[in-house]
Amino acid sequence: MELITADSWTQALRLKHERPGAAPINGGTDVMVELNFDLRRPEALLDLSRIAELKDWDVVGGTVQLGAGVTYSRIIAELADSLPALAMAARTVGSPQIRNRGTVGGNLGTASPAGDAHPVLLATGAVVEAESFGRGVRRIPVDDFFAGPKRSVLEPDELIRAVLIPTAAGPQQFSKVGTRNAMVIAVCSFAIALDLDARTVGTGIGSAGPTPLTARAAGRFLAGALDWDTLTVPEAAARHFGELVSEAASPIDDVRGTSAYRRHALQVLSMRALRWIRTAGREPEPVAA
Amino acid sequence: MSEHGLRLELTVNGRRRVAADVPANSSLLVALREHFGLPGAKNACEQGECGSCTVYLDDVPVCSCLVAAGQAHGCEVRTVEGLAMSSTSTSASAAAASGAASGMRNGGNAGETADLTALSVVQSAFLEAGAVQCGFCTPGFLIAVDALLIRVRGRTIINLDDAELREALAGNLCRCTGYEKVIDAVRTALARLATPQPPMGAAT
Numbered sequence: 001m002e003l004i005t006a007d008s009w010t011q012a013l014r015l016k017h018e019r020p021g022a023a024p025i026n027g028g029t030d031v032m033v034e035l036n037f038d039l040r041r042p043e044a045l046l047d048l049s050r051i052a053e054l055k056d057w058d059v060v061g062g063t064v065q066l067g068a069g070v071t072y073s074r075i076i077a078e079l080a081d082s083l084p085a086l087a088m089a090a091r092t093v094g095s096p097q098i099r100n101r102g103t104v105g106g107n108l109g110t111a112s113p114a115g116d117a118h119p120v121l122l123a124t125g126a127v128v129e130a131e132s133f134g135r136g137v138r139r140i141p142v143d144d145f146f147a148g149p150k151r152s153v154l155e156p157d158e159l160i161r162a163v164l165i166p167t168a169a170g171p172q173q174f175s176k177v178g179t180r181n182a183m184v185i186a187v188c189s190f191a192i193a194l195d196l197d198a199r200t201v202g203t204g205i206g207s208a209g210p211t212p213l214t215a216r217a218a219g220r221f222l223a224g225a226l227d228w229d230t231l232t233v234p235e236a237a238a239r240h241f242g243e244l245v246s247e248a249a250s251p252i253d254d255v256r257g258t259s260a261y262r263r264h265a266l267q268v269l270s271m272r273a274l275r276w277i278r279t280a281g282r283e284p285e286p287v288a289a
Numbered sequence: 290m291s292e293h294g295l296r297l298e299l300t301v302n303g304r305r306r307v308a309a310d311v312p313a314n315s316s317l318l319v320a321l322r323e324h325f326g327l328p329g330a331k332n333a334c335e336q337g338e339c340g341s342c343t344v345y346l347d348d349v350p351v352c353s354c355l356v357a358a359g360q361a362h363g364c365e366v367r368t369v370e371g372l373a374m375s376s377t378s379t380s381a382s383a384a385a386a387s388g389a390a391s392g393m394r395n396g397g398n399a400g401e402t403a404d405l406t407a408l409s410v411v412q413s414a415f416l417e418a419g420a421v422q423c424g425f426c427t428p429g430f431l432i433a434v435d436a437l438l439i440r441v442r443g444r445t446i447i448n449l450d451d452a453e454l455r456e457a458l459a460g461n462l463c464r465c466t467g468y469e470k471v472i473d474a475v476r477t478a479l480a481r482l483a484t485p486q487p488p489m490g491a492a493t
Contacts, residue, residue, distance in 0.1 A: 001312075002313055003358075003360075005359065028356055028360065029355050032316060032354065032356070035316075036336060094337065095349050096459070101351050101355060101356070182460070183338055232455055269372055
């Protein structure tokens with residue numbers, strides 16, 4: 001196996017075009033596990049970790065252009081105001097050591113249904129910016145990005161350049177269930193993002209289907225039932241919201257939990273998210289760890 | 290580049306080091322232990338779940354089992370073996386450590402042994418608190434705690450509540466101590482670093 005180092009984005013695209021079988025690696029928190037356990041033997045690793053362009057983020061209009069190489073630690077430290085739910089999700093990833101290396105670009109590249117960033121990207125209507133040497137830039141709405149468990153719609157010669165995420169237009173929440181409060185792959189997770197101007201509700205469900213999912217009917221229902229001035233709903237409506245979120249999931253029984261538990265847990269998480277949205281501002285700030 | 294492996298050049302614990310023929314699919318952890326003679330970082334889970342392989346990569350604590358060795362080429366790595374020279378040392382132990390480090394530079398290459406009289410504040414605190422039992426998790430903890438204390442000491446008001454402490458060390462698992470002594474060691478080290486210590490053995 002070879003290790004090929006890309007010093008610039010242009011060089012990376014050309015290298016991936018010439019060697020479509022090369023596995024991209026940046027933080028390495030997914031790829032190295034596969035290599036260490038001999039689950040995968042790519043012909044080569046394409047090291048993206050030195051590419052300066054991938055480590056930048058910028059705010060253009062109402063959108064954060066998040067370079068694929070920005071680590072979770074930096075998202076927590078630098079983007080908690082513009083992207084609160086993503087900062088919350090980033091804080092639940094692994095450990096400080098993992099967060100110092102892992103990236104949203106890598107999370108998308110792995111495309112696990114349990115990826116912690118995915119429910120937030122769905123809830124906020126994010127767009128993946130992929131690029132290839134031959135065809136240039138391709139913008140893929142996150143809704144269309146996931147094809148199956150650990151499969152995305154990326155072509156073999158494409159790399160992820162950035163994720164375009166609208167800055168928060170209202171309260172957002174993310175939470176995840178696991179066997180402990182750190183270092184866990186989600187048993188299930190839920191993200192919600194309110195747009196106070198458009199009066200719409202975005203949702204995202206993780207680890208409860210073959211891909212991350214959106215609870216569209218639940219979002220539409222809540223947008224209608226919510227008192228947008230006080231951000232309250234009658235208790236029956238909150239319960240119905242929880243049921244709709246639960247119904248939108250497509251979980252299975254697996255090593256981390258049962259289908260029935262996941263449906264129940266999503267109902268609880270989504271109802272709690274509604275409470276937390278009401279009390280937003282009285283919650284502690286994310287701590288950079 | 291040899292077709293069998295990488296030629297790896299990096300700065301390890303302040304010294305420029307070169308290893309030839311490191312397999313391209315090796316982790317930094319394997320490179321440190323098997324090519325640079327630094328067995329301090331431990332190989333337990335190989336998947337970033339235990340933290341026993343934690344080292345500094347360009348001043349950032351990472352799981353070295355999850356860094357491909359070639360990704361560290363040209364970078365600065367600090368392991369537990371180099372901790373006594375870190376900024377969490379008191380001036381006295383740092384002076385002693387730099388003396389010991391010169392000895393290491395002139396003397397050994399593989400298997401640099403630590404001068405036990407020159408320990409960082411964090412290392413001393415762990416020993417005194419009884420936070421070391423089998424010792425397997427200890428090198429990883431020492432790096433993680435060192436990093437935590439550097440961050441905390443950089444604040445205008447030095448404050449570390451229990452929740453933040455536990456979250457900062459959530460990436461390091463210990464099967465022996467039950468963590469309480471580790472937490473004691475962190476608090477002791479923080480208190481010592483916040484209070485200027487008298488130099489040890491200073492000429493009077």
